[in-house]
Each structure stands twice: as C-alpha cells, then as structure tokens.
Amino acid sequence: MENSITRTSSITRKRKLKKPVETIMNVIFLICGLAAVVSVILISLYMVFSGAPAIAKIGPLKFLAGQIWNPEVNDFGILPLILSSVTATGLAILIAVPAALCAAIFLTHIAKKRVATVLLFLVELLAGIPSVVYGLLGAILIVPLVFKAQTALGMPMSGSLLSASIVLVIMILPTIISVSVASINTVPKQYNDVSLALGSSKMQSIMRAIIPAAKSGIVSGIVLGVGRAIGETMAVMMVAGNAPIMPELLKPARLLTVGISMEWAYSSGLHRDALYGIGLVLFVFIMIINILLSSILKKGNNTGNK
Amino acid sequence: MTKIITENLHLHYGENHALRGIDLNIHANKITALIGPSGCGKSTFLKTLNRMNDSVPNIKITGKVLLDGEDIYDSTVDVTKLRKKAGMVFQSPNPFPMSIYDNVAYGLRIHGIKKRVLIDEIVERSLQGAAIWDEVKDRLRTPALALSGGQQQRLCIARTLAVSPEAILMDEPTSALDPISTMKIEELMSELAKKYTVVIVTHNMQQAARISDYTAFFLLGEMIEYDKTNNIFAAPKDQRTENYITGRFG
Amino acid sequence: MHAGATCKKGCEELNSITGKRKRPTDIVLYSIIGLFTVAVFAMTAYFAGYILIKGLRGISFAFLTTASNPIIGTIGILPAILNTAYIILLTLVFAVPVGVGGAVYINEYAKSRKLIRVIEFTTETLSGIPSIIFGVFGYVFFCTFLNLKVSLLSGAFTLTIMVLPTIIRTSQEALKSVPLSYREGAAGLGASKWYMIRTILLPNASSGIITAIVLSVGRIVGESAALLLVAGGSAMYLPKGSFFEQIKSSGSTLAVELYRYAYSRGENEVGFAIAALLLIIVIGLNLIVKLIGKRLNRGAK
Numbered sequence: 003m004e005n006s007i008t009r010t011s012s013i014t015r016k017r018k019l020k021k022p023v024e025t026i027m028n029v030i031f032l033i034c035g036l037a038a039v040v041s042v043i044l045i046s047l048y049m050v051f052s053g054a055p056a057i058a059k060i061g062p063l064k065f066l067a068g069q070i071w072n073p074e075v076n077d078f079g080i081l082p083l084i085l086s087s088v089t090a091t092g093l094a095i096l097i098a099v100p101a102a103l104c105a106a107i108f109l110t111h112i113a114k115k116r117v118a119t120v121l122l123f124l125v126e127l128l129a130g131i132p133s134v135v136y137g138l139l140g141a142i143l144i145v146p147l148v149f150k151a152q153t154a155l156g157m158p159m160s161g162s163l164l165s166a167s168i169v170l171v172i173m174i175l176p177t178i179i180s181v182s183v184a185s186i187n188t189v190p191k192q193y194n195d196v197s198l199a200l201g202s203s204k205m206q207s208i209m210r211a212i213i214p215a216a217k218s219g220i221v222s223g224i225v226l227g228v229g230r231a232i233g234e235t236m237a238v239m240m241v242a243g244n245a246p247i248m249p250e251l252l253k254p255a256r257l258l259t260v261g262i263s264m265e266w267a268y269s270s271g272l273h274r275d276a277l278y279g280i281g282l283v284l285f286v287f288i289m290i291i292n293i294l295l296s297s298i299l300k301k302g303n304n305t306g307n308k
Numbered sequence: 309m310t311k312i313i314t315e316n317l318h319l320h321y322g323e324n325h326a327l328r329g330i331d332l333n334i335h336a337n338k339i340t341a342l343i344g345p346s347g348c349g350k351s352t353f354l355k356t357l358n359r360m361n362d363s364v365p366n367i368k369i370t371g372k373v374l375l376d377g378e379d380i381y382d383s384t385v386d387v388t389k390l391r392k393k394a395g396m397v398f399q400s401p402n403p404f405p406m407s408i409y410d411n412v413a414y415g416l417r418i419h420g421i422k423k424r425v426l427i428d429e430i431v432e433r434s435l436q437g438a439a440i441w442d443e444v445k446d447r448l449r450t451p452a453l454a455l456s457g458g459q460q461q462r463l464c465i466a467r468t469l470a471v472s473p474e475a476i477l478m479d480e481p482t483s484a485l486d487p488i489s490t491m492k493i494e495e496l497m498s499e500l501a502k503k504y505t506v507v508i509v510t511h512n513m514q515q516a517a518r519i520s521d522y523t524a525f526f527l528l529g530e531m532i533e534y535d536k537t538n539n540i541f542a543a544p545k546d547q548r549t550e551n552y553i554t555g556r557f558g
Numbered sequence: 559m560h561a562g563a564t565c566k567k568g569c570e571e572l573n574s575i576t577g578k579r580k581r582p583t584d585i586v587l588y589s590i591i592g593l594f595t596v597a598v599f600a601m602t603a604y605f606a607g608y609i610l611i612k613g614l615r616g617i618s619f620a621f622l623t624t625a626s627n628p629i630i631g632t633i634g635i636l637p638a639i640l641n642t643a644y645i646i647l648l649t650l651v652f653a654v655p656v657g658v659g660g661a662v663y664i665n666e667y668a669k670s671r672k673l674i675r676v677i678e679f680t681t682e683t684l685s686g687i688p689s690i691i692f693g694v695f696g697y698v699f700f701c702t703f704l705n706l707k708v709s710l711l712s713g714a715f716t717l718t719i720m721v722l723p724t725i726i727r728t729s730q731e732a733l734k735s736v737p738l739s740y741r742e743g744a745a746g747l748g749a750s751k752w753y754m755i756r757t758i759l760l761p762n763a764s765s766g767i768i769t770a771i772v773l774s775v776g777r778i779v780g781e782s783a784a785l786l787l788v789a790g791g792s793a794m795y796l797p798k799g800s801f802f803e804q805i806k807s808s809g810s811t812l813a814v815e816l817y818r819y820a821y822s823r824g825e826n827e828v829g830f831a832i833a834a835l836l837l838i839i840v841i842g843l844n845l846i847v848k849l850i851g852k853r854l855n856r857g858a859k
Contacts, residue, residue, distance in 0.1 A: 027752040031667050034659025035677055038726065041719045042680040045687065045695045052698050104594035112591065121599060123848065128602050130840045132780030134816045135833045139605055142826060172605075175598060192402040196464075199360060200415035200471055201392035205584040210418065215405050226686070233688020235783035240821050259690045259783070266787055281694040285687075292686045296679060378575055390575040474573065 046285075053282025056275030065279055071246035071256075073265065078276040080283065082248045086255040087287075090163055090238070091231040094170035099224055102175050103213075106182035106220075111208050122183065129176035137240030140169035145241050152252055161243030163255035169237050174227035181226060185219020186212060222298045229291045233284070235259035258284045311336040311475055311505040312357060312394075317371035319352060321364065326352050328529040329371070334475075334522075339497060339506040341516035341537065344526035345552065350509045353526065354477050357507065358394040359387055375475070392419065395473035400484040401460030403452035403467070408435075408444050411452045411463055415471035430470055438466035439496045458489020462496065475505040483511065494519050513553055517541050525549045606837065613834025616827050625796050633828055635835075637793035641710060641809040644797075645789070646778050648714035648805060649721060650771060656718070657725025658767055662755060664726075665733040685723035692720050693787035701788055710805045713789030717781060721774040728773060732766020733759060765850050772850075776843045779836060782813040792818065812836060 057065050060078045068079015105125075109118045141161075149159040189212050197207030213220070243254020244264055256264070261280045269277055312334040319327035327349050334340050342350040355361045356373060359380060373380045380390050392415075403411045412431045421427060431448070435441040440462040444455070452463055461481060468476060478497075482490040497519055500506055510516050516523050517537060524534040525546075533540060533549045544550040624634030660677070668674045696716030697708075706712045736759055744754040760767070791808030793815050798804070810818065812832055820829025 021750065024750055024752055027755075028667060031659050031663040034656045035663030035668060035673075037656045037660055038681045038684055038722055039677055041722065042683050044699065045691070045719075048695050048698050049691065052694075101594045101598055104591040105598045108591050108595040112588075123844065124599060124602050127606070127841060127844050130776050130780065130844060132782065132813045132816075132836050132840070134780075134782045134813045134820075135609065135836055138816065138820045138826070138829050138833050139609065141820065143605075143608070172601070179598075190402070192398065192400075193404060195360065196398065196402055196404070196467075197414070197418070199358065199391055199396035199398075200418060200467065201388040201390075201395075202415075202418040203388055203581055203584050205581070205587050206418050209587065210414070211404060229686050229688075233690065235688065235690040236786075236817055240817070259688065262690055262694060263783055263786060267790070278694065278698075281691060285691055288687055288691065289683070292683045295686065296682060375575060376573070380575060382576065384576045384578060386575060386578045389577070393573055393575055 046289075049278075049282050049285045052275075052278040053280075053285070056272070056279040057282065059272065060276060060279065065276070066283070069248065071261075073269070073273040073276070076272060078272075078279070080258070080261065080276075080280055082246050083256055083258045083261045083280065084283065086163060086242075086249040087232055087258045087284075089249040090167045090170060090242075090255065090257055091228055093163075093167040094174060094231045095224065095228060097167070098171045098174050098178055098227060101171075102178035102182060102223075102227075103220065105175075105179050106186055107208060107213070109179070109183050110186045111204070111212070122180075125176045125179050125183075128172075129180065133173065133234060133237040134240070136169055136173055137237035140165060140172075140237060140241040144168050148252065155252065157252055160245075160254045161241050162252050163242065163249050164251045166238045166242035166255060166257065169241050170231045170234060173234060173237060174230050177230055178220075178223045178227045181223030182216070182220045185216040185223070188219070189215040218298055218301060222295055225291060225295045225298060229288060229295070232287055232291070233259060235263050239263060258287075309336040310334065311376065312507075313372075313374040314353075314356075315372040315374070317353075317356065317373060318369070319349075319356060319361070320366075320368040322366040326529050327356070330531045332524060332531060332534060334505060334507060336505045337501055337503070338521040339501045339508060339519055340522045340524065341520035342507065342509045342524050342526060343511070343513060343516050343552075346511065347528075348526040349529040350524075350526045351479055354396075354479055354507060354509050357475075357477055358391050358396055360391075360396060362387065392471050393473055394475040394477060395468035395471060397461075397465055397468055397476060397478040397481045399480045401457055401464055403455070403460050403463050405451065405453055407449045408452045408455070408463060409448040412467050412470050415467060419471060431466075434466040434470040435463075437469045437500070438462045439492065439499070440466060456489070458485050458492060461485060461489065461493060465493075465496065465500075469500075473504065475507065476500060478506065478508040480509055480511060482515065490515075513541075525552060527552070609830060609833045609837050613830040613832070613837070616831030617834060621831060626794055628794075633825075635793070635812065635815060635828075635832060637796050638810060638812045638815040638832075640797055641789075641793055642779060642811040644710050644805055644809075645714050645717065645785075645811055646775055648711065649717040649778050650774065652714060652718040653721050653725055653774060654767070654771060657722050657770065658729045658760075660722070660726045661729035661733055662759070665730055666751070666755060666759070681723045681726050684719065685727075689720065689781060689784040690787075692716050693784035696784060696788040707806070708788060708790045708808045710789055710807065710809055713785050713811075714805070716784050716788050717778050720781070720784065721777050724773050724777060725770045728770035729763065729767050732763035732769070735766070736762045765854050769847055769850050772843050772846050776840060779811070779839055779843075780813055781811070782817055785811055785814050786817070789814075 065078055065080060066084070067081050068077065069081050070077045070079045071082065109121055113121065145161055145165050148162050148165050152159050193211045193215055194207050197211040198204070202210065238257050239260045242257060242260060244256045244260055245254040246256040246261070247253060249255050258280055262277050265273070266277060310333045314330050314332045317327055317330040318325070330353060342354060344350050352361065356369060361367055361369070369381060375390070375394060378385070404414060409431055412434050413427050416427050416430060432441065435444060440459060443459060452460065455463060482493050485493065494515065497506055497508065508520065520537045522534065523537040523540040525532045525540065527548055533544060533546045540549065541553060544553060620632065621634055622639065623636055624632065625637050626633045664674055664677055693716070696712055700706050700712040700715045701708050740758050740762065741754060744758050789808060789810065791810055793810045797807065797809065813836065816829050816832040816836070819825045819832065
C-alpha cells in the first residue's frame, strides 16, 4: 500500500480521487470515534428499557416512595435506598470537601515542592486503590470503631450508614484533592502577586484571590466526588450492614448501588426487574450529575477566556 | 525631599549577581524612570523596593533600602504594611476575575475595612484618581475582565490607589497596551505624581523622556547614571548611557 | 489628604512600616489546613502500611501458584490471577485499538466541532458512570442479548467500555503533544494522511498510549462491582479447555475474590493477602506512569 503514493503522481488526479485505503481508514477511525457515543446511547436505552417496565409494573409511586423492600412478598419500595444514598453521599461530601480543600491548599501553596510531589503521588495512589480494598479496610478498621459507639448507646453492633460515609470520605478525597490541585495550579501567578502587592498576607491572597479564581474547578471536583460517592458499590456493601431501612446514622443502611448488587445473584422475575428499576433510578441520578458537571466546566471555561 | 533611598544594594539569585551596589535617591512626588536593556536589573530593582522578590528561591539581598528613613529589610518590618505604602502596578493588566467594584475594593477588604459606605466612597475616588470612573461608573458590578486592555490597566492602578499608597511602583505598565491607551496612562501618571512618588520601569526611552522627572540608566546589574531626565537625554555623562539612548545597543 | 481616609484608626504611627503583627485569622487558617492535611496523609500512610503488613504475611509461593484445595484445606489464588490476566489481555485487545482510533479521529479527522463536542461529552459521561451500572448494562447486553452468558468474555467487553474514556483521553493528550510541524513536514513530502498517522503520529505518541494502557490495567485490576454481575462465578478451579472455552466460562478476578473471601466467607487473612497484592500492583503501575512521564519530560528538554 505504501507505493500507492508514488502511483498517484499527478496532482489533479490525487485531488479528485481519494485512495481507497484513505477512505477505509477514515471510516474505521470514524467508527472508533463514535464508539463512546454509541456506548452511551446503548447504555441509556438499555437502562431505560430494562428499568422502566419494572417501575411501571410496580407503580412509580409505590416504587419510589415506598418504604418497605421485601421481595418475598413483592414489596419493592426504594425510598430507604434513595435516602440512604443521598444521606451517605451528603455526609461524605460534608467531611471530605473541607479536608480535601485544605490538603489542596497545602500541596499547592504551603508545602515545599519536593514534599508536594511525594504527597501528590500518594494522592494518585489513593485514587488507584480498588474499592474492595477500601471495603476491607473499612470493615476491619472503621466498623469496629462504630461498634463501640453502638454498644455505648445500647444499640446492636452492625455495619452502619456512618461507616459507609466514612469509607466514602476516604474514597472521594483523592478525586477532590487532585481536581482542586489542578485547578488551583492553573490560577495565574499574577493574582497572587497582585494580592501580595496590595499588602495582603500570604493566607489572605490564597483565600481571597486564588481560591475564588479556582472556584469552578473546585466545584467540578466536588460534583465529581458526589458522582463517585453515589455510584460506589463494593466498599459500601462491605461496611454498611445493608438492611433496607430508613437512614439512621448508627443503623445499617442499604444504598441504591448495594440494592442492586446484594440481591443480583438470587433474583429473578419481578424481583430482578425491580433491581433494573433501581439501576434506572441510579442512572438518572448520575446523568443529572454529569450534566451539572459539564455545565459547570463550560461556564468555567467561558469566564476564564474573557 | 527624598522618599526612597537605596544604599549599596546587592542582589544575588543563586550564582547570578543581578544587582551590583545600587545607590539611588528617589524623590517624593516626582516620576523616576528606570531604563536599560532587558536583563539589566531594572525590574529586579523595582521589586526590591516593596520586597516582591522575597519569595524567589535562593535570593540574597544585602545593603539598605530606606522608605521614609525606615529600612524595609529590617526584621521588624511588616511586609504587608510596606506593600500597602509602596504599591505596585504590573506589566500586563491583571484584574481579578471579579467585578470592577470588587477589584478596587479588594485591597480595602484585605486591610479589614468593612463599612460599605466607606468602601463605596474610596472605590469611587480611586476610580476617579485613575481616570476611569466616567467609563465604568454605570457598570461597577460587571466583570472586570470584560474591559479593554487599557481600561483594565487603569482599573489596576485604581486598585493600587485604593489602599492609599505613598509610592507607586510601575513595572512597564504600558508595554502590553496600544498607543492610545498608553497615552492615557502617561497622562494619568503625570497627574498621579502630584500626590504620589512614582517609579516606573520602562523599555521605551521616549516614554521615559516624555513623562519622567528623573531617569536612572541600568546596565548589567549596575546603575550607570542617574540624573534629571533632561540632563540624561540632553547630555549624558557616561558613554554607555549615550550609546543606549542613541540606540547604538539594547 | 488622600491617604487619610482609609486609615482613620490604625495609623497613629503615621504610616510606619514597622511593627509586625500576625493576623489571628491567618494563624487559625494555617492550623486548620495543617491539621486536615496531616490527618489526610497520616491516614493514607496508615492504611497502606496496615494492608502491607497484614497482607504480606499471607502471601507465599504456594498461595500464588496453586488453586485452593478444600480437601487438604489449602488456599491458592492462581485461578483468580489467571482470570485477571485473561480479562486484562482481552480488554486491552478490544479497547486499545478502539480508544486510540477514537482519539486519532477526534484529533486528526473530525472536522465538525459539534461532533467533537458530542464525542467528548459522551466520553466524559462514560467516565462518570459507576461500575454497578456498567454491570447491569453488561449483563443485559452482553450476557443476555448477545448470549455470551456470565463469562470472562462478557467481563472483558464490559470493561472495554469502562476503560474507553481513559484510553481516549490519554491518547488524545499524547497526540496533541506531537508538534504540528511533524504533520506539516509529512504532508509537505506528499505523504497521505493514514501513512502520516502510522509512521509519524502514532510512534511519537507511543509513550502516551503506553500510559493509557497502564492506567487501564489499573482500572481493570481494581474493578469488582461490574465483574461480579457479568463475569461473576468463583475462582476455585484452574480454567480448563482451550483458550476460547476458558474465556467463555465464568470466573472471578483478584478483586472479586477479595470480596468473596473477606465479605462472603469472612476469611480476612486471605482478603488482606489479596489486598496487599493489589496494592503492590497499583503502586507498580503508578510508578510506571511516573517513569514514563519523567522520560517524556526529559525528551522534551
């Protein structure tokens, strides 16, 4: 095929006739380019088509607002799951965001460069650790701590919403830290200089000039963290106790994701359909977060350019 | 009256001896221009006057810089107070990504001023002082980054004025601007000199000749010649100064 | 006087610059930042140390090179290691060409900005979808609709979609960093586009593509939720039969085994041993990425 270049020595012919290899490659690359688009469309369609009928069969209100999940008697209410997911995620974000922001400020503006490099490597490592490993750590290190609180309050010892939230905090920290570090690093150095030149202390220039300028990046990091937290399955399943009851901090809780994975293996019929329904609800949550994220990023870009 | 005095000022960046014994008396309420080819140390010198070099790694500064008779490198000096007193305007216009109003109010809030009425008043006065009030008074809440380059630079000057400096250090403030904006800023500088001590670094000799009262010529980290601007441009004493201002090098 | 208004109170010493004073809020902020940072990193170090110390004890040659034998009561994870290797191999075989091809398309072929934006948005979306959703989708589509059953193959297909965003994005970065002049040079010599991509672009972007592969391996090794649904099973026995028979049967990877041992069967020792193994793999992969990055930087200089 290589000598096809020499064959088309006339420029006029070359312009009119594209060589077949070129056309074929063009099409192949187009197909590759569309792979992501096709995947997202397929996933969306399948989630809707497998989830919606189940929800319709059970009744949307009964499904979404029902408080009892008992497959044996065909009770498929997932309100406890939704609220547990929302509570665990909210709690995790509440703790993780300040911690991550502090770490990001430390890494970008306080730590020596060499220290920062090592710590950033650690953050990347933290992000790469599989969720089952976090689940195991949570089960061995965090759950027993919560046991103590439960015994002190005269409650039965079990996995809990609190344990799940703490594990989620650890898991979303690296995401928020690394996104925040990246966006703080893109803030022009001038802002810091100007602020200092106006007589601010270093901390004032960080808090009033640099962080506000990195705001949209930081917010996108937080939204990304929400997405990760709400979608986390295995780690949560290993520490949360997984009873489908309304969320209470020290009681077991079943999150949406766990709602699917727990009973997957032994579900069939309407029960399996109900799990597809949970999948659809989760998918809708995630899509909302995705759209939110891309609109934040777009807005950030616009203000950054002009 | 002298505002700033430097005595035997040396500055090293690691191996690089960037300033070599600068002695200079900067006069109050005058415009002093620092000229010289790039890399001659003029910008570095300007930054030593309000210690903007402090955070540069491996930097060593010896000698004295006196502002109103106080050594600014003394250990008792509060750098934030120093920088409030000797403000700086940078080469490229660099407003914060905030509203026009918030840009000017930034320094006030930094210094703990919270009263709205007072902030309003100073913002207005500073924008007037920087000759941009009429252009922006109806859109103080709009983003500063939407202004033109020249307007942004005058906004930056207003931002500096807001914290009531006594000296204003300008680092090539017009090099990123078009001729008309440059002219406006030059007019503004003459106006500012009535109230403030102005030190300006410029690579543009015509600008130095047009606006400054005194001129210092820097070369390779040394100050070669310092005199009234008229004298420097009409009858330079040093051959190297003459070579530079007649365009034979640089 | 102009200066008077802003400092009616604090300026009795008439603008002296001496008299250092730390702002109390600054001190508080520094302390908070320091405290949180120490907490975050102390915890990280503690966790990593804990896993390694508890887990390395459980790793032995026999543990890594045999299958479990319930009769004599030994535990070995060789089947899980093999399953993991199969899934990595298959996923990369599917995902790398498609992902790199997609990146080439966005960077070199696509002319419509709208199409590029759609591709980038969907890539972004894909990377935000949690693995359990991929699991459900993979089960419905690959296992049921394409009738591949719960198998390593279904797992690899599902993972292909999951790692696609990583490969596309990382390769795209690499392609972007190839100087325009190379392309122009090739075009100037009359090289066709595909020839230019093959001989100039891809070789010059190879480190970036390798980085993409390494990152994907990390993702595959760590994946559990999706695989539990689509590849499932267990890893009790060594895979049997031909390669194709093996990939058509179900089997769990290391991460899924960790879950099964630690959660379903309460054998934490085994869980920690696998966790340590996974952690070492992750550290290794991270180091490789760092090394490639360093080499790239040196090359650029």
